[in-house]
Amino acid sequence: VQLVESGGGLAQPGGSLRLSCAASGFTFSSYAMGWFRQAPGKERVFVAAINWRGDSTYYADSVKGRFTISRDNAKNTLYLQMNSLKPEDTGLYYCAKSPEKRPLAVLTAYDYWGQGTQVTVSS
Numbered sequence: 001v002q003l004v005e006s007g008g009g010l011a012q013p014g015g016s017l018r019l020s021c022a023a024s025g026f027t028f029s030s031y032a033m034g035w036f037r038q039a040p041g042k043e044r045v046f047v048a049a050i051n052w053r054g055d056s057t058y059y060a061d062s063v064k065g066r067f068t069i070s071r072d073n074a075k076n077t078l079y080l081q082m083n084s085l086k087p088e089d090t091g092l093y094y095c096a097k098s099p100e101k102r103p104l105a106v107l108t109a110y111d112y113w114g115q116g117t118q119v120t121v122s123s
Contacts, residue, residue, distance in 0.1 A: 001023075001024075001025040001026050001097060001112040002023070002024045002025050003021055003023055003095050003096070003097060003112060003113065004022045004114055005019060005020070005021050005093060005094065005114045005115065005116060005117035006019070006020050006021075006022070007019040007020050007117060008093060008117030008118045008119045009118075009119070009120070010120045010121075010122065011085050011119070011120070011121050012085075012121070012122070012123050013085060013086060013087060013121055013122075014084060014085065015085050015121070016081070016082060016083045016084075016085065017082045017085065017119060018079060018080070018081050019035070019079065019080040019082065019093055019095075019117060019119075020077055020078070020079055021033070021035075021077065021078040021079075021080075021095030022076065022077055023076045023077065023095075023097070026097065026112075028071075028073060028076040029052060029053075029073035030052055030101070031052055031097055031098055031099065031100070031101065032049060032050060032051050032052055032098040032100055032101055032102055032103050032104065033049065033050055033069075033071060033078045033095060033096065033097060033098065034046065034047075034048065034049035034050070034096045034098060034103065034104065034105075035048045035049070035069060035078075035080045035093060035094070035095055035096075036093070036095075036107060036110075037089075037091040037092065037093045037094070038091050038092045038094070038116075039090060039091040040091075042091075044094065044107060045060070045107075046060050046105040046106070046107065047059070047063055047067065047069075047080070047093070048067055048068075048069035048080060049069065049098070049103030049104055049105060050069045050070065050078070050103055051101055051102055051103050052101040053073075054070065054073065056102070056103055057069050058103040058104075060105070062088075063082075063089075066083050066084045066085075067080060067081065067082050068080070068083075069081075078095050080095075082119070085119075085121045086121060087121045088121075089119060089121050090119060090120050090121050090122070091118075091119060092116040092118055092119075093116060093117050093118075093119050094113050094114055094115075094116045095113075095114045096110035096112065096113045096114070097110060097111060097112040097113075098110050098111070099111050
């Protein structure tokens with residue numbers, strides 16, 4: 001299993017970024033996926049999750065209405081569209097594979113992780 005995140009960078013407050021996660025080594029369309037983030041000196045926390053078909057999503061309250069998780073099963077790719085970015089969105093963003101089909105918010109429910117992509121929101 002390999003998960004490779006990309007799309008991070010520096011954004012101004014109020015700006016947007018789109019993260020991607022390229023998946024390989026497993027049947028991507030069979031499993032739920034999630035995004036997590038970790039700010040410096042803090043724990044890794046849940047951001048968003050999506051079920052195996054892409055028709056059920058779940059968000060942390062802190063990003064609801066600003067972030068959108070999606071997936072393209074034909075391209076084995078997971079996305080996170082981040083709009084109206086805030087400085088508190090800064091962190092290392094990880095994509096993760098779940099062993100289940102339904103979206104989950106619990107970190108320990110995920111069995112494989114990418115290396116992360118850095119997002120910095122600053123003026």
